[in-house]
Every structure is written in C-alpha cells, then in structure tokens.
Amino acid sequence: MIPVCEPLLDGNEQKYINDCLATNWISSEGTYLKEFERKFSAYCGCKYGVATTNGTTALHLAMAVLRVPKSREVIIPTFTIASCAFAVRYVNAHPVFADCDPVTFNIIPEAIEKLITPKTVAIMAVHLYGHPCDMEAINAIAKAHNLPVIEDAAEAIGSEINGTVVGGFGTVGCFSFYSNKIITTGEGGMLVTNDLELATRARVLRNLAHSKVRFQHEEIGYNFRMTNIQAAMGLAQLENVQRHIDMRRHNAALYTERLRNVQGLTLPPELPGYKNTYWMYSLLAETPEMRDGLTAFLADHDIGTRTFFIPMHRQVMMYDTPGRYPIAESIYKRGFYLPSGTGLTEAEIDTVCNTIKEFMGCV
Numbered sequence: 585m586i587p588v589c590e591p592l593l594d595g596n597e598q599k600y601i602n603d604c605l606a607t608n609w610i611s612s613e614g615t616y617l618k619e620f621e622r623k624f625s626a627y628c629g630c631k632y633g634v635a636t637t638n639g640t641t642a643l644h645l646a647m648a649v650l651r652v653p654k655s656r657e658v659i660i661p662t663f664t665i666a667s668c669a670f671a672v673r674y675v676n677a678h679p680v681f682a683d684c685d686p687v688t689f690n691i692i693p694e695a696i697e698k699l700i701t702p703k704t705v706a707i708m709a710v711h712l713y714g715h716p717c718d719m720e721a722i723n724a725i726a727k728a729h730n731l732p733v734i735e736d737a738a739e740a741i742g743s744e745i746n747g748t749v750v751g752g753f754g755t756v757g758c759f760s761f762y763s764n765k766i767i768t769t770g771e772g773g774m775l776v777t778n779d780l781e782l783a784t785r786a787r788v789l790r791n792l793a794h795s796k797v798r799f800q801h802e803e804i805g806y807n808f809r810m811t812n813i814q815a816a817m818g819l820a821q822l823e824n825v826q827r828h829i830d831m832r833r834h835n836a837a838l839y840t841e842r843l844r845n846v847q848g849l850t851l852p853p854e855l856p857g858y859k860n861t862y863w864m865y866s867l868l869a870e871t872p873e874m875r876d877g878l879t880a881f882l883a884d885h886d887i888g889t890r891t892f893f894i895p896m897h898r899q900v901m902m903y904d905t906p907g908r909y910p911i912a913e914s915i916y917k918r919g920f921y922l923p924s925g926t927g928l929t930e931a932e933i934d935t936v937c938n939t940i941k942e943f944m945g946c947v
C-alpha cells in the first residue's frame with residue numbers, strides 16, 4: 585500500500601521524548617514547550633506562539649482571543665476543512681462563505697470584499713494544499729474595513745509569499761501539527777501573532793482562563809494545552825523542517841515531470857512570487873466521473889488518494905445555495921490528491937504515475 589501520507593520521524597524525536605519521560609515533564613509545562621513555541625513562531629516571523637491541542641482548537645482560540653461576538657459574521661472560504669466554519673460556530677457567530685480561485689483553490693479577495701456588511705467582524709484566509717493565498721490583497725481589504733485577519737496556515741507550513749514564510753501575514757496565524765502535516769506533533773496546533781495582548785489572552789484562555797488569582801475565573805476558558813511530550817516531537821521535527829519541505833517539493837517536481845503530458849489532468853500550480861510546499865499534490869480531473877474512476881482504480885492498485893473537501897455551503901448545518909459558489913462546485917467533485925508524504929520514494933512516485941497513465945490510456 586502506498587498511503588496518502590506518512591510522517592517522517594528520523595531526527596531527535598525519540599531522544600527528546602525520552603528526555604521528557606526521564607525527567608517527568610510530561611504535561612503542559614516544560615522546556616520543550618517553551619522552546620517549540622519560541623522557535624516555531626520565530627520561524628513564521630512572529631514574536632509569540634501559543635501551542636494548542638490541535639489546529640481546530642487553535643482556530644477556536646483565535647475566535648475567542650479576537651472576541652468575535654455572538655451573531656456577527658466571519659468571512660471564510662467555502663472550500664476548506666470544517667474546522668474553519670466550526671470555529672466560527674463555536675463562538676455562536678456566522679460563517680459567511682466566499683468562493684474560491686479556480687487555479688489555487690484559495691479564497692478570492694474580490695469575493696471577500698463583496699460579502700462585507702456592518703455585521704462582518706473578521707476575515708479568515710486559508711492556504712490550501714500548500715499554496716499561499718493572496719495575502720496582500722486580503723490584508724488591503726481588511727485594512728480598508730478595519731477587520732482582523734485569521735490566517736489558517738495548517739496546510740502551508742513553510743510556504744512563502746515573496747520570500748516571507750506564511751503565518752505572520754494576518755492578525756493571528758493558526759497551524760495544525762496533525763501527523764500528515766509538514767511537521768507533526770501527532771496531534772497539536774499553534775496560534776502565532778505579533779500582538780502581545782492577543783498572545784497573552786490566548787495563553788490565559790488556553791489554560792481555563794485563570795485570572796491573576798489562581799482558581800478565580802473571570803470568563804469561560806478552555807483546556808487547549810499541548811503537552812511537553814508533543815512539543816518535544818515538534819521541536820525535533822522543526823529542526824528538519826527545511827529538509828521536509830525540500831523533499832516535498834522534490835517529489836512534487838517528480839510528479840509534475842511524469843504527469844505533465846497526461847490529458848485530462850490539471851496539475852497543482854505555483855504562481856510567480858509564491859512558494860508552494862505541496863503539502864498535498866492536488867489535481868483536478870476533467871470530470872467527476874474521471875476523478876471517481878481514477879481514484880477507484882488507484883485504490884484497486886493499493887494506492888491511497890483523498891478527494892477534495894466538500895464545501896461548507898454543502899454541509900447540512902450551514903447549507904447555502906450551491907449556485908452562489910460556482911467555482912467550489914466545479915472543483916470539489918473533480919479534485920483529489922495523490923500520496924504526498926515527505927518520505928515518499930521515487931519508485932513509489934513511478935508506480936503511482938504509471939498506474940494513472942494506465943487508467944488514462946497513456947501506456
């Protein structure tokens with residue numbers, strides 16, 4: 585079986601985790617946690633990092649630190665993972681959906697602008713599959729309307745816009761370190777920011793919102809604490825982040841070389857000025873039938889794939905008219921991604937590409 589993604593744990597992971605066990609620093613205090621927060625946030629060009637239990641809680645925490653009020657609106661892409669929409673709903677606000685770009689699949693800045701109303705309180709940009717959003721345009725809109733930006737960079741660790749790593753373009757950046765991410769802590773996440781007040785508030789809310797007096801709480805908090813053991817793994821992974829990115833980019837280049845002439849497939853982009861880390865090598869088939877036939881054929885040959893997100897406007901608890909989102913509608917039924925783990929070998933890529941060509945009638 586060639587899985588869609590496997591983590592690569594070939595650095596100091598075991599050594600650092602054993603150190604936690606040997607020293608009894610196994611819960612949410614400890615030097616690895618502080619180091620991981622410090623080094624990862626610095627990697628993203630941010631002053632502060634607040635580690636969380638996962639990427640979904642990082643987004644939830646972002647809503648809470650930004651004090652998104654009940655019944656107000658947050659503009660998010662419809663084409664994204666449910667975590668983004670759920671985070672808005674967790675604070676009893678409404679996600680308002682914007683359609684996506686047909687090439688990068690990311691939120692369209694002009695669509696955001698059209699959705700702004702007096703009820704809008706924030707904008708969420710999500711860098712999908714490793715390709716950054718147009719943060720310059722999004723930030724310009726946010727600035728014009730005095731709105732904070734939540735940058736969900738879970739799928740884009742190390743991706744760049746004009747040489748700057750993503751995560752620090754928004755008011756807050758959110759990350760996931762789930763096992764398929766560019767670096768992993770098993771489960772885990774982080775909120776990064778350059779705003780000391782927001783970071784301080786995030787730390788308080790993450791830990792049950794104790795006030796200055798311990799066990800005295802002035803608002804409702806959460807237990808979103810990452811453990812020192814997870815952070816130990818994260819720190820070891822971070823030591824190798826550049827190598828992981830180089831390997832993913834190398835694998836993407838191998839895929840592109842082999843698939844570029846296959847009729848009926850659109851390969852993932854890298855627009856000028858952007859660095860795609862190819863978190864997942866994502867493609868579009870010409871038709872939904874072709875996508876479904878191809879992914880089934882690959883599964884029969886022990887090759888894992890995943891189909892694209894079903895857009896948020898199609899979820900039962902947030903349903904909105906599909907006709908309002910023509911691009912998301914057109915891509916979600918045709919999109920899928922290929923095995924993309926950091927440690928994927930060239931021989932595995934050959935197998936995947938030859939199997940695709942067999943299905944597509946190229947060989």
Ligand SMILES: Cc1ncc(COP(=O)(O)O)c(C=O)c1O
Nearest residue numbers: 638639640665667738739760762
């Ligand atoms: C774009 C994006 N945001 C948020 C998340 C949520 O992260 P987690 O699974 O760690 O909760 C994911 C998950 O993979 C994601 O892809």
